[in-house]
Amino acid sequence: MGKRSRKLVSKILGRVWRLFRRWLFLMLSFGPMPEHIAFILDGNRRYAKKKKLKMGAGHNVGFNSLVAVLRYCYELGVKYVTVYAFSIDNFNRKPEEVQGLMALMKEKIDELLEEEDTIVHKFGLRIDFWGRLDLLSESARLAAERAMAATANNTGPVLCVCVAYTSTDEIARAIKKSCSKKREEEAAGARGSIAVADLEKNFDSAHCPDPDILIRTSGETRLSNFLLWQSALTHLQNPRPLWPEFSLRNLIWAILKYQKAHPYLEARRRRLAKKQN
Template structure:
């Protein structure tokens, strides 16, 4: 009886979500939403949970948010899972987080999981050499297992900072020109963009940072020039379907302005002169 009631409530809420999605689809739907998953540790402290419990609950929030995003029609989701700066934490905490990361990554491509049900391709970006061997191998396995999925894309930035991504791109451009012995060629914008980790991912339409912090923390600095920024006070494990609705409504309300700004900048080159 209890199981039947639970199924009915879930079914009703699923239908309700779909009705909301239909209403939202009258306006522009973001193609790419990027998330900074901030507040897992504070959530655990706030609720007096053991260390690491916030990250486990945060993973459940991530799964729920991914499902809502893809049901709405968002094709690309990018998450900031682990910064290079996070390696400055205590060694025992790093080991715990690497083990936890490995466990959650291994869960992603399981046949019955959300990733395969929705046809999501999982991609990892960053200096993966910095990860533990287990986490790195799990990331490679997840990418291989989902390589043929193409309905939606989940990009996970680990051992990542935007400045490192830019430096890496410039180094790759210089290496390429050196191999071609193109000593007199200048490094230009197109060269760098082609070598960025996320070169084949569209720029984010919305960039979300939970916990109310108004900073990007070295995440997608190159790609977020025209993104709509949303910073709810909720900690990451507290983020919900309603936050997604609110961020999309705000994006739609500001869509005309954001589009106009991008169009204006498309006519200006890097030297500040209008293109012909």
């Protein structure tokens, strides 16, 4: 088969695959669809070890998996995707590994912004970073700030990237901000105590609905200090594939399990809302 013939076959297969995805996603849309899916990207290092790859190569493959999963989510109509990319605790890893991850983060952010055929341009994606950006290397921090500024006016779906993040740190920062604002109000003559709503306004996730589904790959059942406050009524799932192995099939299965649990979750939400009122 010649080069031109192979190109033609590849193009036809690509179209068939896209048509199949559209049909599959249409069938799924007859059930309740998640608005927000959160992922703990677990298993990159184990994947590299399993495949006998050099250090950092697993995270590179993991980024390719992330782009594919984001594309599927946005084609499905999911409006928010949050990923746990790097914990504050991860700074305790070997310095060369941390430096490699910072360099990879900058490289991939630059790719998303500069290449014309990326999901940023196709879907009008807005990128937000949560966490202590001041703890990142200067190049990674500047790249994250550039991504937020460059996509701030985009009106498509939202990608929230948690870096140098833990949930307890987010809560602690929200408490400090709430106390500071309360002191300013008291100085102006206002009175009152700090309420739950005050804290939630100061979370990194303040402009984002709580996740409907939280997926941790590699079969692990720990939240690892991720969205502890926001996941009270979230459907938690722990599929066995390592993150670089996570596929469309796993995503579809996760949504089907969510749809099965949806009536129970909605009933819990209604009861909670009634108590709060």
